[in-house]
Amino acid sequence: xxxxxxxxxxxxxxxxxxxxxxxxxxxxxxxxxxxxxxxxxxxxxxxxxxxxxxxxxxxxxxxxxxxxxxxxxxxxxxxxxxxxxxxxxxxxxxxxxxxxxxxxxxxxxxxxxxxxxxxxxxxxxxxxxxxxxxxxxxxxxxxxxxxxxxxxxxxxxxxxxxxxxxxxxxxxxxxxxxxxxxxxxxxxxxxxxxxxxxxxxxxxxxxxxxxxxxxxxxxxxxxxxxxxxxxxxxxxxxxxxxxxxxxxxxxxxxxxxxxxxxxxxxxxxxxxxxxxxxxxxxxxxxxxxxxxxxxxxxxxxxxxxxxxxxxxxxxxx
Ligand SMILES: Cc1ncc(COP(=O)(O)O)c(C=O)c1O
Numbered sequence: 106x107x108x109x110x111x112x113x114x115x116x117x118x119x120x121x122x123x124x125x126x127x128x129x130x131x132x133x134x135x136x137x138x139x140x141x142x143x144x145x146x147x148x149x150x151x152x153x154x155x156x157x158x159x160x161x162x163x164x165x166x167x168x169x170x171x172x173x174x175x176x177x178x179x180x181x182x183x184x185x186x187x188x189x190x191x192x193x194x195x196x197x198x199x200x201x202x203x204x205x206x207x208x209x210x211x212x213x214x215x216x217x218x219x220x221x222x223x224x225x226x227x228x229x230x231x232x233x234x235x236x237x238x239x240x241x242x243x244x245x246x247x248x249x250x251x252x253x254x255x256x257x258x259x260x261x262x263x264x265x266x267x268x269x270x271x272x273x274x275x276x277x278x279x280x281x282x283x284x285x286x287x288x289x290x291x292x293x294x295x296x297x298x299x300x301x302x303x304x305x306x307x308x309x310x311x312x313x314x315x316x317x318x319x320x321x322x323x324x325x326x327x328x329x330x331x332x333x334x335x336x337x338x339x340x341x342x343x344x345x346x347x348x349x350x351x352x353x354x355x356x357x358x359x360x361x362x363x364x365x366x367x368x369x370x371x372x373x374x375x376x377x378x379x380x381x382x383x384x385x386x387x388x389x390x391x392x393x394x395x396x397x398x399x400x401x402x403x404x405x406x407x408x409x410x411x412x413x414x415x416x417x418x419x420x421x422x
Contacts, residue, residue: 116239121203123196123236128203134235139223141231142216146277149178150214152372153197155238155421157207158409164418165201165211166372166407168194170334178273179215185230186215193234194419200236201421210241210373216276244311244373245295250400253380253392254295254369256309258358259285263299263307263329272332282310296369298361298382301329306356308333312369312377315339316356317395323360326353335370335403338417342402349395366393376400 115131122134142148151171157163172190179186197211213236220231243250261284264271269278285297289310297310307329308314313336315324322343324336343349361367365388367379376399378392387393406414 117237120237120239121200123200123234125234126196128199131237134237136216136233137219139219140217140233141219141221141223141227142276144223145225146275146280147182147184148214148216148276149175149182149184150212150274150276151175153211153213154372154407155201155206155209155211156407156409161409161420163201163207163421164407164409165197165421167334167338167417168197168419170337171213172197174274174332174334175213175215178275181270181273182275184215184217185232186234187232188234193236196234196236198419198421200238204238206238206240208240209238211236211238214276241373243375244371245377249295249377250375251392253378253387253396255293255381256296256298256367256369256379256383257289257292257294258361258383259288259297259299259310261285261288261297261299262302265302266328271330272327274331286310296377296379300358304358305329306358306361309369309371309374312371312374314356315351315368315370316360316364317366317368317393318360318364321352322349322395323352323354323356325356333371335372335375338406339370339376339399339403342406342414343395343399346402347395347398361387364388366395368393368396368399376403 117131120131121128122131124134153171155163155165172193215234218231218233221227264281285299289297299307301307307325313333315322340351361382362385367387369377378396380390405411
């Protein structure tokens with residue numbers, strides 16, 4: 106058979122999934138084929154990382170902020186959720202514990218089952234919540250973290266601010282990211298950088314973007330990008346620990362080309378330097394010093410090495 110469709114087995118087999126209050130084996134954590142979310146993409150999710158500390162067990166990075174964003178997403182999308190934040194928080198911690206992970210990626214998802222029918226308009230929301238977790242190493246690879254990636258400005262525009270409600274991390278809107286990422290990878294690049302419908306730089310397919318030029322760091326404003334939790338974290342770290350001033354303002358495509366450094370941030374990609382965009386070297390064409398210094402500070406914080414940032418860590422006990 107041509108293509109890469111896997112018939113049996115999945116990288117998640119053997120794990121336990123929290124499904125509306127109960128743990129089930131991954132293999133049995135299935136959803137009905139007429140789930141409304143499967144057909145129309147209405148759902149909200151989070152991507153969260155758990156890291157191993159030196160001698161103090163595992164920690165989940167900025168768990169409260171991820172839960173806040175999940176609930177905000179549901180509020181924006183008008184998906185009623187019958188759990189309190191604390192219940193979801195406890196369920197996430199339990200999911201890490203039951204799977205005995207020291208480090209993992211955690212994926213809570215809120216979606217609509219088949220009890221709502223398949224009309225576009227839903228009156229009675231059959232809301233479901235599931236939490237799965239798995240080991241996921243560096244998203245773009247070790248090499249990417251060390252030496253930087255090659256990116257391509259996408260031919261696909263990021264959705265307009267009044268299209269999908271970009272403050273929500275909703276499932277369906279990722280079609281836009283998938284198209285851009287596929288185009289970039291098929292053309293031999295590692296990642297796609299997306300422009301908004303007015304032609305300004307927004308973000309990458311699954312990361313926020315930062316640009317260093319002339320002694321200052323710029324990142325596109327929240328009005329055009331997902332409010333990244335890593336974005337928020339690195340802004341604080343760069344300002345407080347590295348003495349840098351961050352400006353949240355529009356960035357043009359050619360600003361990227363002549364920047365001293367460009368880097369991406371995200372839960373999956375962490376802090377990834379960009380060494381080339383559209384076949385133009387960025388700075389000296391290697392991972393930049395600011396990105397690498399920030400990466401080091403970031404990894405130290407997420408792994409519990411900086412007392413000042415304990416406030417961002419939830420211990421898995
Ligand atoms: C489109 C997009 N932008 C930015 C981010 C980074 O957000 P965070 O740092 O909260 O993972 C993500 C990842 O969730 C994303 O999918």
